[in-house]
Amino acid sequence: xxxxxxxxxxxxxxxxxxxxxxxxxxLTGNGMLGNSDGTPIDxxxxxxxxxxxxxxxxxxxxxxxxxxxxxxxxxELINRALSSWYGDVVVVTxxxxxxxxxxxxxxxxxxxxxxxQVEENLxxxxxxxxxxxxxxxxxxxxxxxxxxxxxxxxxxxxxLVRHLGLSAVLPEHxxxxxxxxxxxxxxxxxxxxxxxADESGLVDLCGEQGIAFVPFFAVSGRRREAAADQEHDARxxxxxxxxxxxxxxxxxxxxxxxxxxxxxxxxxTNPVHLAExxxxxxxxLTEEERALLDRPDEGTV
Numbered sequence: 001x002x003x004x005x006x007x008x009x010x011x012x013x014x015x016x017x018x019x020x021x022x023x024x025x026x027l028t029g030n031g032m033l034g035n036s037d038g039t040p041i042d043x044x045x046x047x048x049x050x051x052x053x054x055x056x057x058x059x060x061x062x063x064x065x066x067x068x069x070x071x072x073x074x075x076e077l078i079n080r081a082l083s084s085w086y087g088d089v090v091v092v093t094x095x096x097x098x099x100x101x102x103x104x105x106x107x108x109x110x111x112x113x114x115x116x117q118v119e120e121n122l123x124x125x126x127x128x129x130x131x132x133x134x135x136x137x138x139x140x141x142x143x144x145x146x147x148x149x150x151x152x153x154x155x156x157x158x159x160l161v162r163h164l165g166l167s168a169v170l171p172e173h174x175x176x177x178x179x180x181x182x183x184x185x186x187x188x189x190x191x192x193x194x195x196x197a198d199e200s201g202l203v204d205l206c207g208e209q210g211i212a213f214v215p216f217f218a219v220s221g222r223r224r225e226a227a228a229d230q231e232h233d234a235r236x237x238x239x240x241x242x243x244x245x246x247x248x249x250x251x252x253x254x255x256x257x258x259x260x261x262x263x264x265x266x267x268x269t270n271p272v273h274l275a276e277x278x279x280x281x282x283x284x285l286t287e288e289e290r291a292l293l294d295r296p297d298e299g300t301v
Contacts, residue, residue: 010260019264069103079126082125095114118161145173191215213258213261
């Protein structure tokens with residue numbers, strides 16, 4: 001059994017994936033903010049990192065056409081890696097947000113612009129169709145996603161997309177989308193320090209409906225796109241010490257313990273951290289440890 005399979009599997013529609021995946025945003029330096037001043041990642045190194053992830057059993061990659069910095073594109077790097085890989089890998093991308101070539105954010109795409117975004121992902125990834133496309137909403141304040149999701153459903157019927165998902169949504173958005181086409185996954189910010197998806201009932205709703213819940217920022221939490229920082233949570237240190245694990249592994253394990261439908265897509269450019277993240281799938285927390293982590297933060301170290 002591969003390392004990434006230790007946490008078990010889940011299906012995105014008819015596509016079975018290991019619950020430990022990989023988020024490609026960091027491959028560009030910083031896929032959301034551009035990181036124009038950062039040193040671009042070495043292309044061969046990025047491909048080697050992705051191949052290492054695949055060799056360890058990762059078969060679920062999260063990406064987006066708007067994950068790019070001046071000299072690097074996450075989709076382009078994934079395309080390179082997959083072109084020289086022999087196994088099956090499910091690539092999940094997202095549409096909605098728009099950046100111009102300089103990296104500046106523009107108004108979110110209109111429904112009639114989503115086909116262009118899907119086709120751009122197809123071109124960059126070198127694929128005939130996209131495995132899964134997530135519609136990223138404009139945030140919880142979005143009143144309705146029906147027009148946008150309907151446009152993607154038409155592309156699904158046309159064969160450009162195999163399955164559809166959602167990102168940055170509330171339970172009512174999931175219900176609205178389900179009346180239009182099946183939803184196979186929901187991506188929201190979620191982790192030990194950021195549990196809005198518990199407060200809204202979204203995590204449980206996804207489990208009840210057989211929808212994969214895919215947290216992002218599960219390790220970085222409120223730091224979001226920022227690089228990993230020193231762990232200050234005494235609870236996390238306590239559990240990590242008991243398992244001879246890293247704090248990041250504990251945070252990922254806590255997330256995976258939330259339910260069998262919860263996946264993980266931690267991103268990194270460090271091969272050691274990659275192996276540690278994947279190994280987190282085999283970390284089993286006791287009920288007492290989970291109860292400790294579920295309690296409010298009791299202090300820092």
